[in-house]
Amino acid sequence: MRIVFIGTGEIGVPTLSALQKSEHELVGVVTQPDKPVGRSQKITAPPIKAALAGSKMSILQPARIKNPEAIDQIRALVPDVIVVTAYGQILPRAVLDIPKIANLNLHASLLPRWRGAAPIQAAIAAGDHETGVTVIYMDEGLDTGDILL
Template sequence: MKKLRLVFMGTPSFAVPILNALLDSEDEVVAVVTQPDKPAGRGKKLTPPPVKVLALERGVPVLQPQKIKDEKFLTELRSLNPDVIVVAAYGKILPSEVLTIPRYVCINVHASLLPKFRGAAPINWAIIAGEKETGITIMQMDEGMDTGDILLMESLPISPEDTAGTLHDKLSALGAKLIVRALNLLKEGRLTPQKQPEEGVSYAPMLKKEDGLLDFSRPAKELANLIRGLDPWPTAYAYFRGKLVKFFAPSFEKKDAKASPGEILGLENGKLLVATGEGILKIGELQVEGKKRIKAEEFVRGYRPKPGENFTSYP
């Protein structure tokens, strides 16, 4: 089969290595579809999404429809005559009007081992749930939320030190490798759809800042997973002396402390020890509101927490 005409749909940094791989492949990316520019930063300056930045650097036409069902956009998309539409973290569920446009298929690069963690934040939720592995699923798209047939899948271990940020980068790189492999298999007639299993379905809804509020009555292991899963956004936090404090670089031990949940137990091997409902939470780095992120030793030196002083879930 001759080289494929591709339209790529994606928006955030996760999609950038995947688009890069397609641009470097033997196939042709004829256009990129991405979300509209949005205000960002303190000055609320209109900022293009990362995928648009790369597309413009590589000289690829960019489409940014406000509405995916806009007739002008659909007409423009049809006029491109794509063989395949490749989607990676575009940000919206595609309607049938888009799914039926390509000659062959709409393919999605999803950052979980489907049917686990369907939805917007699979990387975060895999860590929060304490999973030992995750991966990339290359999926044939339908009108459901990540319900289409599986075309290709590869797993990846989650290390105890992984955060959503580090796992994001690993999965993005894996997705870039797998999508090129999938398109080559398609051209060879060897890409075989398989129905997703009906058992084991779980969901990964979009995260909100409030999801990061720590409840120290929960087990230390769960809190450590939550902190890692919300790093770098929206971050896990609690309060100390009325100020919001963000937590990073956690670990835990199972032995219980004879202390109330949230109580600061002191410093050990560079980690701040905090009592929880079950086990001890160990924190390597903290960030007090309005200040820079610092090591636990610096926090103890600067704030000198008193014996019995607590982190709380309220200001």
């Protein structure tokens, strides 16, 4: 199975690593562009790109995933499945229509509780005693797809 991984944050690195070690073919990775970080504003690669240092993996870093050029680049990878973890942008319908089988999102909360970009922080702030990870089929909403696991 051909897989494209889309993610940015450190929390996505274990998923990326598992996909690299799987029997499936990881055909490309999409992450956010390098950006200035810290007081010195040093240009820094996102954790996903840093985790791929030294590999020959195709890495796409579009400023906007809804950009037609970015969509065409993802389409050219011919994925069966797209796996998303902590990317930071909502995927447009044009991207969701690309894979032959499914778009899966690994979200760091027990959905539907704590949708959005900071579910771990939200759970801590609310005093939750239990949380987890949810795998959903993606739709155009913010963490609103059907729950798989």
